[in-house]
Amino acid sequence: MNSRELLAVFDEVARTLKMQRRMGVRGFDCGQKAVERLAGWDRGLVQHSESLDAIRADLGQCTRCPLAETRHNIVFGEGNPQARLLFVGEAPGFEEDKSGRPFVGAAGQLLDKIIAAIHLKRNEVYIGNIIKCRPPRNRDPQPDEIHTCFPFLKRQIAAISPEFICAMGRHAAQTLLGTTAPISRLRGRFYEFGGITVLPTYHPAYLLHNPDQKRAVWEDMKRLMEAMGIDHAG
Numbered sequence: 001m002n003s004r005e006l007l008a009v010f011d012e013v014a015r016t017l018k019m020q021r022r023m024g025v026r027g028f029d030c031g032q033k034a035v036e037r038l039a040g041w042d043r044g045l046v047q048h049s050e051s052l053d054a055i056r057a058d059l060g061q062c063t064r065c066p067l068a069e070t071r072h073n074i075v076f077g078e079g080n081p082q083a084r085l086l087f088v089g090e091a092p093g094f095e096e097d098k099s100g101r102p103f104v105g106a107a108g109q110l111l112d113k114i115i116a117a118i119h120l121k122r123n124e125v126y127i128g129n130i131i132k133c134r135p136p137r138n139r140d141p142q143p144d145e146i147h148t149c150f151p152f153l154k155r156q157i158a159a160i161s162p163e164f165i166c167a168m169g170r171h172a173a174q175t176l177l178g179t180t181a182p183i184s185r186l187r188g189r190f191y192e193f194g195g196i197t198v199l200p201t202y203h204p205a206y207l208l209h210n211p212d213q214k215r216a217v218w219e220d221m222k223r224l225m226e227a228m229g230i231d232h233a234g
C-alpha cells in the first residue's frame with residue numbers, strides 16, 4: 001500500500017466515524033440500536049471518492065431528459081463544497097436558467113435573508129435543487145425528470161457530506177424522504193437521509209405568496225440553529 005492509498009484509508013475511517021457520530025453512535029457501541037443503524041447505512045451514498053467537479057464533468061451538457069431541449073443553462077448548484085448545511089430546492093426558475101446559478105431570483109433573495117437570519121453566509125452553505133434544468137413555464141418537475149436527475153444530487157450530497165439538509169418545499173422533501181406526505185405535515189421535524197439530518201420547511205417561493213407562513217419557517221430555522229449549535233442571539 002503506498003502513502004496515497006494509506007491516506008485514502010485514513011480518510012475513509014475518519015468519514016466513517018463522523019458518519020457514525022451523526023447517526024447517533026457514541027463510541028464503539030455494539031448495542032442492538034447501533035447495529036441496526038449501521039445495517040441501514042447506505043454506503044452507496046456516503047462513499048464519496050469523487051469531487052463535485054468530477055460530478056459536474058460527468059453531467060456534461062446533459063441530454064438525459066427532455067428538459068435539455070428547453071433549458072438555457074444547467075443549474076448544478078453552488079456553495080461551500082464542505083458545507084455543514086445544504087439547502088435543496090425544487091428546480092431552476094427563469095433567472096436561474098438564465099444565469100446557471102441556483103436561487104438568484106425573487107425566491108433566492110428571500111433564501112439569502114433566511115440564510116442571514118440563521119447567522120450564516122451564502123458562501124458557507126451549499127445550495128442545490130432536485131432537478132437541474134428549468135421545467136417549461138416553471139411547471140412541477142415530472143417523476144421521470146426527478147428519477148433521471150436525482151442521482152446527480154445524491155452524488156453531490158455524498159461529495160459534500162453535509163451534516164444537515166434543509167429541504168425546501170414539497171418536491172425536495174418528498175424526494176429526499178421518499179414519501180408523498182404533504183409539506184405541511186413534514187415541515188419542522190427532523191428526518192434522516194443516508195445518515196444526514198433532514199429538516200423540511202416551506203419553499204421561499206411559497207412564502208412570497210403566503211407571507212403569513214414566514215413565522216412557521218422561522219420556527220423551523222430556530223430548530224435548525226439549535227441542532228447545528230448556532231447561537232440564536234449571536
Ligand code: URA
Pocket residue numbers: 075089090091092093096101102103104105107108129205
Ligand atoms: N426555486 C427553486 O426551487 N430553485 C431555484 O434555484 C430557484 C427557485
